[in-house]
Amino acid sequence: MTSLTSLDSATSLDAAEDAAENSADSITTADERSPAELAAGRLRLRRENRRLFVRRFLANKSAVIGSALLLLVAVVSLLAPWLTGRDPYALEVADRLKPPGAEYPLGTDNFGRDLLTRVLYGTRMSAEIGFVVALSSSLLGLVVGLYAGYVKWLDQILMRVMDGLFAFPAILLAIAMMAALGPSVGNLMICLTIVFVPSIARLVRSSTLVAKEQTYVEAMHALGASHNRIVWKHLMPAALSPLIVQGSFVFAEAIIVEAALSFLGAGIPAPTPSLGNLLSDGKLFIYNSSWMTIFPGLALVVVVLAMNLFGDGLRDLLDPHARRAGKKR
Amino acid sequence: MTIAKHQEVSAEPLLRVNGLKKHYTAAGKTGFRRSTVKAVDGVSFDLREGETYGLVGESGCGKSTLGKTILRLTEPTEGEAFYRGVDLFKQSRRSLQAYRRELQMVFQDPFSSLNPRQIVGQALEEPLVIHGIGGPKERTARAMDILRTVGLQQDHYYRLPHELSGGQRQRIGLARALILNPRIVICDEPVSALDVIIQSQMINLMRRLQTELKLTYLFIAHDIAVVRHISDRIGIMYLGRLVEEAPTDELFANPRHPYTQVLLSAVPVPNPEAAKRQRIVLEGDLPSPLDPPSGCAFHTRCPYATDRCAREVPIHREVSSGHMAACHLV
Amino acid sequence: MTAEPLLQIRELKTYFHTERGRVSPVDGVSLEVGKGEIVGIVGESGCGKSATAQSVLRLFDEKRLASYEGEIRYGERDLLRLTPKQMRSVRGNEISMIFQDPLSSLNPVHTIGDQIVETLRLHQSIGRREAAKKAVELLRLTGIPAPERRAREYPHQLSGGMRQRVMIAIALACQPQLLIADEPTTALDVTIQAQILELIQDLNRRLGMSVMLITHDLGVVAETCSRVVVMYLGQVVESGSVRDLFRKPLHPYTIGLMRSVPRLDGDRQRELPAVPGSVPPLHQIPSGCRFAPRCPYADDKCRSSQPELAALPGTDTQVRCWHAGRIAGWEAAQ
Numbered sequence: 001m002t003s004l005t006s007l008d009s010a011t012s013l014d015a016a017e018d019a020a021e022n023s024a025d026s027i028t029t030a031d032e033r034s035p036a037e038l039a040a041g042r043l044r045l046r047r048e049n050r051r052l053f054v055r056r057f058l059a060n061k062s063a064v065i066g067s068a069l070l071l072l073v074a075v076v077s078l079l080a081p082w083l084t085g086r087d088p089y090a091l092e093v094a095d096r097l098k099p100p101g102a103e104y105p106l107g108t109d110n111f112g113r114d115l116l117t118r119v120l121y122g123t124r125m126s127a128e129i130g131f132v133v134a135l136s137s138s139l140l141g142l143v144v145g146l147y148a149g150y151v152k153w154l155d156q157i158l159m160r161v162m163d164g165l166f167a168f169p170a171i172l173l174a175i176a177m178m179a180a181l182g183p184s185v186g187n188l189m190i191c192l193t194i195v196f197v198p199s200i201a202r203l204v205r206s207s208t209l210v211a212k213e214q215t216y217v218e219a220m221h222a223l224g225a226s227h228n229r230i231v232w233k234h235l236m237p238a239a240l241s242p243l244i245v246q247g248s249f250v251f252a253e254a255i256i257v258e259a260a261l262s263f264l265g266a267g268i269p270a271p272t273p274s275l276g277n278l279l280s281d282g283k284l285f286i287y288n289s290s291w292m293t294i295f296p297g298l299a300l301v302v303v304v305l306a307m308n309l310f311g312d313g314l315r316d317l318l319d320p321h322a323r324r325a326g327k328k329r
Numbered sequence: 330m331t332i333a334k335h336q337e338v339s340a341e342p343l344l345r346v347n348g349l350k351k352h353y354t355a356a357g358k359t360g361f362r363r364s365t366v367k368a369v370d371g372v373s374f375d376l377r378e379g380e381t382y383g384l385v386g387e388s389g390c391g392k393s394t395l396g397k398t399i400l401r402l403t404e405p406t407e408g409e410a411f412y413r414g415v416d417l418f419k420q421s422r423r424s425l426q427a428y429r430r431e432l433q434m435v436f437q438d439p440f441s442s443l444n445p446r447q448i449v450g451q452a453l454e455e456p457l458v459i460h461g462i463g464g465p466k467e468r469t470a471r472a473m474d475i476l477r478t479v480g481l482q483q484d485h486y487y488r489l490p491h492e493l494s495g496g497q498r499q500r501i502g503l504a505r506a507l508i509l510n511p512r513i514v515i516c517d518e519p520v521s522a523l524d525v526i527i528q529s530q531m532i533n534l535m536r537r538l539q540t541e542l543k544l545t546y547l548f549i550a551h552d553i554a555v556v557r558h559i560s561d562r563i564g565i566m567y568l569g570r571l572v573e574e575a576p577t578d579e580l581f582a583n584p585r586h587p588y589t590q591v592l593l594s595a596v597p598v599p600n601p602e603a604a605k606r607q608r609i610v611l612e613g614d615l616p617s618p619l620d621p622p623s624g625c626a627f628h629t630r631c632p633y634a635t636d637r638c639a640r641e642v643p644i645h646r647e648v649s650s651g652h653m654a655a656c657h658l659v
Numbered sequence: 660m661t662a663e664p665l666l667q668i669r670e671l672k673t674y675f676h677t678e679r680g681r682v683s684p685v686d687g688v689s690l691e692v693g694k695g696e697i698v699g700i701v702g703e704s705g706c707g708k709s710a711t712a713q714s715v716l717r718l719f720d721e722k723r724l725a726s727y728e729g730e731i732r733y734g735e736r737d738l739l740r741l742t743p744k745q746m747r748s749v750r751g752n753e754i755s756m757i758f759q760d761p762l763s764s765l766n767p768v769h770t771i772g773d774q775i776v777e778t779l780r781l782h783q784s785i786g787r788r789e790a791a792k793k794a795v796e797l798l799r800l801t802g803i804p805a806p807e808r809r810a811r812e813y814p815h816q817l818s819g820g821m822r823q824r825v826m827i828a829i830a831l832a833c834q835p836q837l838l839i840a841d842e843p844t845t846a847l848d849v850t851i852q853a854q855i856l857e858l859i860q861d862l863n864r865r866l867g868m869s870v871m872l873i874t875h876d877l878g879v880v881a882e883t884c885s886r887v888v889v890m891y892l893g894q895v896v897e898s899g900s901v902r903d904l905f906r907k908p909l910h911p912y913t914i915g916l917m918r919s920v921p922r923l924d925g926d927r928q929r930e931l932p933a934v935p936g937s938v939p940p941l942h943q944i945p946s947g948c949r950f951a952p953r954c955p956y957a958d959d960k961c962r963s964s965q966p967e968l969a970a971l972p973g974t975d976t977q978v979r980c981w982h983a984g985r986i987a988g989w990e991a992a993q
Contacts, residue, residue: 042487052678215442219505221402223456224429233455237446387848494937495704524703524875529919529931536930551848558921558931577927595849597856597878599920601901610857611850613804614818 056317063313069306077124086117088273097289107291109281115292118273119299125185125274126255126303132189133254137196138247142239144197145204146231150212159205162198170195170253171260178266185268192257196250203246204239211238241318245311252307259300275300342375342411343545344399344432344513349373349408351391351398355619366618368394370569371408373645376513381539381546383560383577385553385592389615391569392549393437396515399547400434401425412513430460433506437518439498443490449476449501450486456509471508479504480534496527503535507542515547520555532559554596557581562651565589568618568626571645575652585654587631625657633658664732665869666692666715666754666837671729673707673714682941684710686893687729689968692837697863697870699884699901701877701916705938707893708873712839715871716750733837752782755830759842761822765814771798771825772810778832797828802858820851827858831866838862839871844879856883877920881905889913892938892949895968899976909971909978911954911986948981956982956989 057063076083092112100107106115148158165173174191181187211217212235220230255275261267262276263283270277275296282292351369369391376382386392398405401417410417412428420428436442443452453472457463463471473483479500490498499519506514519535520528536559539546550556556563557577564574565588573586584590594609611630616622622629628638637657645655673685684707692698700708717738719725731738738749750756758764766774775794779785785793791810798806801824814822823843830838840859844852860883863870872884880887881901888898889910897910908914915934936953939945947964951957960981968979980986 041484045487045492056678215436215438216444218397218402219434219436219442219502220455222400222429222434223459223505223509224426225455225459229459234444237444387850496937525877525916526703526919526934527937529921529933530935532921533930533933552921553849554921554923557923558925558927581923591850593923595853596923597852597876597882598923599877599881599905599917601881601905610853614820614851615848 053317057313060313060316062309063317066306066309066311066313069302070310073123073127073303073306076120077127080117080120080124083120084114084117086114088113088117088121089271090114097285097292099289100291106295107289109278109292110285110289115278115295118278119275119295121273122275122278122296123299123303125268125272126258126276126300129185129189129192129258129274130251130255130303130307133192133196134247134251136189136193137200137250138243140193141197141200142204142236142243144201145239146208146235148201149205149208150227150231150235155205158201162201165194166198166202170257174257174261175264175266178261183267183269185272188258188261188267192254195257196254200243200246200250203242207239207242208235211235245315245318248307248311248314252304252311255300255303255307275303341377343378343413344376344547345409345411346375346395346399347373347409347411349395349398349410350406351394351403352406364619367569367621368618369398372566372569372571374564374571374574376545376547378512378545379539379543380561381548381559383556383563384547384549384566385551385556385563386566387551387615389568389618390566391618392551392566393517395566396434396517396547396549400429400432400515402434426460430509431511432513432515433509433511435499435502435506435514435516435519437522439495439502439522440490442502443498445490447490448486449488449490449493452490452501453486453505453508456505460509462509475504475508478507478538480530494527496523496531499523499527499531500534503531503538507538507544510542511544513545513547515549517549518551519548521550521552528555535559552596553592565592568616568621570626570655571653572627572656573652573654574645575654579649579652583649583652585648585652585659586627586656587633587658588627591630625655663694664691665694665696665734666871667730667732668711668715669730669732671711671714671731672727673710673719674726674728675719676724676726679942684893684941685714688890688893688895690888690895690898692869692871693886694836695863695867695869696886697860697872697884699880699887700871700873700890701875701880701887702890703875703916703938705892705941706890708890709841710893711890712756712841712871712873715839716754716756717746718756748782751778751830751835752833753835754837754839755833755835756839756841757823757826757830757843759845761819761826761846762814764826765822767814770811770813771817775810775825775829775832778829782833793832794828797831798825800831800862801825801828802854803828818851819847820854823847823855824858827855827862831862831868834866835868837869837871839873841873842875843872845874845876852879859883877905877917889916892944893941894949894979895977896950896979897977898968899974903974903976907987909976909983909986910950910980911956912950914986914990915953948979956986 090113092108095104095108095112097110098104098108104114104116106119109115109118144158144162148155174195177191177194178187181191217230217234220234258267258274259276259279262274263280265280267276268274278296279293282296286293349369349372350367353366353368355364355366372395374382384392384395394403397403399410399417405418408418412432417425417428450469450472453475454468457468457471462468472486476483476485481497481500485493485497493501503519520531523531532555535546538544548556548559560577562574562576563580564571565586566572567588573580573584573589580589581593584593591609591611609632613630616626616629624640625631625638625643628634631638635657641657643655643657645653648654648659668688668690671685671688672683674681674683686707688707688711700711702708713719714727715731715738717727727739729739733754738746741749772791772794775797776787776790779790779793795806795810798809803809803821803824817825843859844855847855856879859870862868872880874880884901886899887901887904889896889912891912897904897908897913904913905917908917918932919934921931934953945952948954948957948961948966951961954961966979966981968977970977971983
């Protein structure tokens, strides 16, 4: 039965929910309520919506776990200097390659530096890079994507450039650029931003292309709105929620690429503790002092998992289609 | 309640559309040869101050394109549109801005014509912001006023579109068009997405506002019964051309073009006893606008077509006072 | 009832479990479709007419979303008691359904012919060649010109009216006894609508197939149906023969619905008599009579207790109104 297999029972559910969400009551045409009553009603509506959002959020396991882990990562990153009270660069030659114990909870490395402190600082460095890269590539990608989606002739130019960047594997492109720019934290951030702009731009462009065709954009033209006004007031908000979700994935991705680059020696110059550097240091001692690899590795897993879970949860909450799937549970 | 026929309809047109054409080029079936879709192909009509001109036709006849082209939401291929003596099609984007205030549009789809992320108040104030009218306080006051004008309440100001019903959304669409005090409102299928009861509420509201605010409507719709109820004059379109134009009562009493006759007979009548009337059921579909028939575009479906109809394009001419038709047989 | 009943719905309730609690878009609906009869179901959007139709075929996701109560008697069986597997053999085989939007109901990557063949072979054990022949016949039956050629075309190559004919051909594939048509002409132009309605009536006469026609257009009902059921907020408010109902509507909602339709022969200068307000959302159902807040005749009794659907003595009209007998008089007095 073609007619039945293709049937989406959600169609009429949508209608029912539309009706259910429609809390308007137009039977009273005269408006006799005082401003205070209006404000109270508005507040009630907001509170109700917030309550529903909280419930939806709590029902979404990945969002809850992701945010909890993320909070942990944020706290660790911010408080890194105070958590152990040690200097990540302080060499204690006598205590080289100490296994985890009372004095050094995660042991020490081959120079006798406290691994816990270095993992904390490394996490901080990774989070910082992830955050900056996610933010800057989102902003850049947003501008490129919006104008590519809105202006037809610009689309050809901008998207061909993006395609060119897209053609290289992320890590290869980053290595090439780092080789050209020279290793430093700032250069790494610039490189990674350039690497991740195309994926964001592509996403923003596609949502802009859809939003551009909506009647409300046509209505804005009919009112005489300027192009910039349409782009920033009407098309940008439509791109925002997929952008935020994609941004959180870029966050995680950037951390992985940073770790890979540092591991290969093309990233952050030693002795700065970054998770990639720590792993790289540990690989020589992996048989005898496996803690040097295990703990930075675990930290990397936690940070990336946190971002990915958070991004997944966010998508479920922000994306209307995924939202419905969440509701049925 | 009877509404006395509104205001005086002046004889001098407020808007005169002359020989309007809108052609699109589309890739041909093979992808190589480009072909032309003549969405609107030489339409002329007048819009007189204070009247409602109904434009009727089936989907694909070009009626919506016509409305959008007048507002230059899409650029015309050829033709003129004189508004108060000024050709809108010759204005630059900047000088058009002044006229946009006076020519507004209401759209068909109440679901997509409002930005889902904007509260109603913002949507209503946006036209004022764009045209630099008033300060924030004054704009809010005007938005509240216009809400009442279209029969909504003040607390709708803070609602998001998805919290409103279709009828309420369409009222917001109307309010957004009216907040700039336009003289002409082009209504593109403003009630066809609404349920009958809500539709009749909306039609009543639009008629009332026309009198109160001295509006001139170009009312585009496919439902001829609705158009009849609101229009003073009606134009019937088929495949990009006007085939008949007459004052409403004259058109219904005396439909001259075979297509108009078919259109009238196809409307289902909510009266089972009258239902056994003779209905002219047309053969076949609307021809593809990519490949319109020669001569009179309607000849492929017309029950009265002759050889001449296939050869010669009929001229849109006056058949009696104020009644125009494009058919060889009248 | 003149005809022998084919489908009897008794006190059907459909529940949707939503985030804001349980709502019932179909709330105690009882109606019958006789053999060879065309029954119209009318109401505004949100009145539950589509939900009723989809409940008959149990198209809602019962695992997570919806649940049913009541009885849907079809022949000897109660459709609500069937297993999912048994239900699948009823769908398309004995009861078929067509929808408002024929484009999204057709698979864009298969030809029209293949889609009909697939349906045929799903329910009957016939060979490919024979099925292909039958597919062409079905297309011819639905008035598609040059059916052999059309069978090899894809949905996007057809116009809206043609697609709806194809949907009807697919629906007819297994010679169902009942066709449920959910707003089949709403997306079509009037001239094409006239063709499709003509076709449905013709098939009803020639094949003796019963039709449940869901529509918001009273004109469509008047021209095609023999009986009509008017729904409001998930309930039947009035039902009866088309002739009686249009001549003398009894429920204030039916009256309001009929008056708000602009007519070709009505007085243009008058305002359209519109029912005030709009259909309330399902989670804000008024107590008492559901139509009371919008009804010009509502009194305290209407607002406090709910009337039952009751037959009017001496007719086969049923009305859900406390003042059913008196409304006509009040209307006349106005």
